[in-house]
Amino acid sequence: MPSRTPYVFNIQHFSTHDGPGIRTTIFFKGCPLRCQWCHNPESQLFEPEIMTQNDGKKELVGKQYTIDELMTDVLKDHMIYDQSGGGVTLSGGEVLAMDRDYILELARRLDEQEVSIGIDTCGVAATRTVEQICEYADFFLYDLKFIDDDLHRKYTGGSNHLVLKNLQVLAANNARIFLRLIMLPGINTSTDMIERTMLWLRTNNIPVEQVDILPYHKYGMDKYAKLGRKAIYFEVPEDDEMQRVKSEIEKFYDNVTIGG
Numbered sequence: 001m002p003s004r005t006p007y008v009f010n011i012q013h014f015s016t017h018d019g020p021g022i023r024t025t026i027f028f029k030g031c032p033l034r035c036q037w038c039h040n041p042e043s044q045l046f047e048p049e050i051m052t053q054n055d056g057k058k059e060l061v062g063k064q065y066t067i068d069e070l071m072t073d074v075l076k077d078h079m080i081y082d083q084s085g086g087g088v089t090l091s092g093g094e095v096l097a098m099d100r101d102y103i104l105e106l107a108r109r110l111d112e113q114e115v116s117i118g119i120d121t122c123g124v125a126a127t128r129t130v131e132q133i134c135e136y137a138d139f140f141l142y143d144l145k146f147i148d149d150d151l152h153r154k155y156t157g158g159s160n161h162l163v164l165k166n167l168q169v170l171a172a173n174n175a176r177i178f179l180r181l182i183m184l185p186g187i188n189t190s191t192d193m194i195e196r197t198m199l200w201l202r203t204n205n206i207p208v209e210q211v212d213i214l215p216y217h218k219y220g221m222d223k224y225a226k227l228g229r230k231a232i233y234f235e236v237p238e239d240d241e242m243q244r245v246k247s248e249i250e251k252f253y254d255n256v257t258i259g260g
């Protein structure tokens with residue numbers, strides 16, 4: 001297996017949360033960010049790692065697949081994709097931070113089989129990769145965590161400069177964008193912060209097909225202990241706070257969902 005072959009930590013069949021229809025989602029392992037609320041901490045390192053389950057059993061997280069192996073796996077559900085308007089979503093970690101040749105070849109092969117491709121991204125990726133994947137991708141699930149760069153650096157460990165730049169690149173390429181906004185009460189849910197985000201999108205003519213506002217949740221946080229790391233907890237938003245944010249975004253976009 002070539003050393004630049006990415007690691008995968010999960011392949012989820014019959015997913016209904018990662019874009020239209022019924023999809024297979026491939027979760028690649030490795031991410032340039034370290035979001036403090038990340039509910040998939042096993043997705044962050046680019047290398048395999050050991051997870052110790054509650055019963056003491058040790059599990060190796062991260063497996064390499066050839067493109068042929070992935071194609072064989074995902075094409076088993078080709079008919080389901082066609083019937084449901086689904087396809088394959090490439091996720092992570094950060095899929096666009098994987099080896100570019102590998103990801104582009106995987107996308108090309110899926111496209112060749114007329115499989116719809118979704119890209120789930122945090123936007124921190126080489127702009128060249130973003131431009132090139134546009135040739136194959138049907139849509140993007142695009143995370144915009146903080147419009148404010150100081151907050152982005154504080155809570156994710158990285159700047160939002162590339163996130164905003166790559167969003168402009170997608171707009172210039174007429175990509176279908178499903179924007180995903182994580183909601184962390186007291187940090188990015190204020191009316192002022194929502195307006196700043198919406199005004200930036202409007203000023204930059206970003207054509208968003210749907211805005212999904214995602215309430216912070218605590219599922220998956222037990223995985224930190226299993227990896228020997230310490231979890232950080234945030235406040236979970238109340239339903240009425242999510243409704244308020246939804247109404248505020250609806251002043252700018254028609255198609256807003258809570259939870260995606």
Ligand code: SF4
Pocket residue numbers: 031032033034035037038039040043044092093094122156
């Ligand atoms: S971008 Fe996503 S996968 Fe990466 S650290 Fe943040 S939440 Fe986790």
